[in-house]
Amino acid sequence: MSWQNVTSTQKERAQTCKKMVWITGASSGIGAALVRRLAADGHFVIISGRNRDALLKIQQPSPKLVKVLTCDVSDDVSMAQAGRELAEITDQLDLVIACAGICEYEDNLELDVHMYRRVFDVNFFGVVSTLHQSLPLLANSRAPVFAAVGSLSSVVGFPRAEAYGASKAALSYFMESVRADTCRVRLRTVLVRPGFIDTPLTKSNDFAMPLLMSPEQAADRILRGLSGSGSTIDFPRRLSWPLRILGVLKPVWHRLCAPRITRIRKLRSA
Numbered sequence: 001m002s003w004q005n006v007t008s009t010q011k012e013r014a015q016t017c018k019k020m021v022w023i024t025g026a027s028s029g030i031g032a033a034l035v036r037r038l039a040a041d042g043h044f045v046i047i048s049g050r051n052r053d054a055l056l057k058i059q060q061p062s063p064k065l066v067k068v069l070t071c072d073v074s075d076d077v078s079m080a081q082a083g084r085e086l087a088e089i090t091d092q093l094d095l096v097i098a099c100a101g102i103c104e105y106e107d108n109l110e111l112d113v114h115m116y117r118r119v120f121d122v123n124f125f126g127v128v129s130t131l132h133q134s135l136p137l138l139a140n141s142r143a144p145v146f147a148a149v150g151s152l153s154s155v156v157g158f159p160r161a162e163a164y165g166a167s168k169a170a171l172s173y174f175m176e177s178v179r180a181d182t183c184r185v186r187l188r189t190v191l192v193r194p195g196f197i198d199t200p201l202t203k204s205n206d207f208a209m210p211l212l213m214s215p216e217q218a219a220d221r222i223l224r225g226l227s228g229s230g231s232t233i234d235f236p237r238r239l240s241w242p243l244r245i246l247g248v249l250k251p252v253w254h255r256l257c258a259p260r261i262t263r264i265r266k267l268r269s270a
Contacts, residue, residue, distance in 0.1 A: 018041065018042050018043045018044075019038075019043045019044070019094040019095055020043075020044050020046075020090050020092055020093050020094050020095075020137075020141075021038055021043050021044065021045045021046065021093070021094065021095045021096070021097070022045075022046045022048065022069075022086065022093050022095075022096045022097075022134060023035055023038075023045060023046070023047055023048065023096075023097045023099055024048045024049065024071075024073050024097070024098050024099055024100040024126070024130055025048075025049055025073075025098070025099030025100030025101060025149075026045075026047035026048055026049050026055060026058060026099065027047075027049035027050075027051045027054035027055050027058065028049075028054060028199060028200050029099070029197065029199030029200060029201060029215050030099055030149060030194070030197060030199065030215050030218045030219060030222070031047075031049070031097070031099035031100070032058050032215065033214075033215035033216050033218065033219035034097060034099070034219045034222065034223070035047050035058055035066060036058075036061070036219075037216075037219050037220070037223060038223075039061070039062040039065045039066050040062075042065070043065070043095075044065050044066075044067075044090075045062075045065060045066050045067070046066075046067050046069050046086065046089060046090075047059065047066055047067070047068055047069065048068075048069045048070065048071050048073075048082065048100075049070065049071075049100065050070065050071075050072050052068065052070045055068045055070065056068055067089060069082055069085055069086065069089070073098075073100045073122060073125075073126030073127075073129055073130055074118075074121035074122045074125065074126050076129065079129045079130070079132075079133055080133070082133055083132075083133035083134075086133065086134065086137060087136075087137065090137065091137070091140055092137050092138075092140035092141045093134050093137040093138050093140075093141060093144065094138075094141045094142075094143065094144060094145065095144075095145045095146075095147070095226070096130065096131070096134045096138065096145070096146045096147065097147045097148075097149070097192075097222075098126070098127045098130045098131070098146075098147070098148040098149060099149050100122055100126050100127075100130075101122060101123050101126075101149060101201065102118065102119060102122045102123065102201070103119070103164045103201050103202075104118065104119055104163055104164065105160040105161065105163075105164065106160045106161070106162045106163065107160070108263075108264060108268060109162075109264065109267070109268065110268075111162075115163060116162075116163045116166075119163040119164055119167050120163075120166075120167045120170070122167075123164070123167035123168060123171060124167045124170045124171050124174070127148045127171055127174070128174065130148075131146055131148075131178070134146065138187060139187075141186075142186070143186070143188070144186060144187050144188065145187075145188045145189075145190060145226060146178075146187065146188070146189050146190070147189075147190040147191075147192055147222070147226060147233075148171060148175055148189075148190075148191060148192065149192045149194065150168045150171045150172050150175075150191050150192060150193045151164070151165070151168040151193055151194065152193045152194065152195050152234065152239060152240055152243055153165045153168055154168035154169040154171070154172050154193065155193075155240075155243040155244060155246070155247040156243055156246050156247050156250070156253050156257075157253075157254075157258070158261075159258060159261050159262040159263065159264070160262075160263065168193075171191070172191055172193075175189055175190075175191040176191075179231055188229075188231070189231060190225070190226060190230070190231055190232070190233060191231065191232050191233070192222055192225070192232075192233045193232065193233070193234045193235075193240070194213070194218050194221075194234075194235055195210075195211055195212075195213065195235065195236055195239040195240065196209035196210065196211065196212045196213065196239075197212070197213050197214070197215060197218045198212055198213065198214050198215065199215055207261075210239065211236050211238055211239050213235075213236060218235070221233065221235040221236075
């Protein structure tokens with residue numbers, strides 16, 4: 001899409017709002033819930049995703065505070081265009097939340113490299129690209145924040161989650177490194193690690209999802225965490241703390257927990 005229809009009046013309105021926010025993966029789930037909350041609080045929110053029709057529906061309740069910027073975080077050309085359009089909309093970004101994500105599971109260790117690349121292109125490289133495009137505008141903010149949605153699945157190695165969990169673990173390390181590299185500059189990085197959230201991404205899960213939360217509950221936890229000063233937002237606590245302990249006591253996880261949930265009973269033969 002083109003942002004030639006963004007008038008100077010609209011740009012001035014955007015710059016007088018509380019905060020300038022960009023959210024990727026905003027067409028559903030946690031991203032959509034965050035948009036609704038932030039717009040209701042008077043922030044100007046630029047929303048991105050691949051499904052333009054879904055984004056337009058999210059925009060409808062607050063057309064003056066929500067602007068649609070369609071893009072694909074896994075496509076370099078699309079993201080370069082998004083960066084140019086962002087600069088046309090605003091001179092600065094105060095908060096960026098990278099919510100875009102996909103999930104594909106392993107079945108019998110097929111190890112389909114193409115599947116792994118699809119997952120990493122969105123969950124890891126998509127976040128890198130989002131930061132790359134937003135960093136010049138974040139640099140113009142007095143208190144810039146870059147947040148990325150990871151997963152508690154990265155704490156321990158879950159069966160079938162080789163691709164998804166690895167992409168989120170890579171994201172976790174990336175965010176830690178960015179935090180270390182920016183310790184002397186004005187940029188706060190926040191890694192969000194939710195448990196199971198009732199979104200289109202989890203609808204197809206064919207296993208029990210303990211402590212399942214709604215997108216609205218997740219959005220509330222994220223915004224509450226962003227209002228503080230922490231670098232990690234984990235929730236729900238009843239799931240995050242046991243997983244953290246098991247992450248330290250990995251022999252317990254692999255000897256007692258993993259055997260109960262793995263579906264593999266024998267390796268594929270030639």
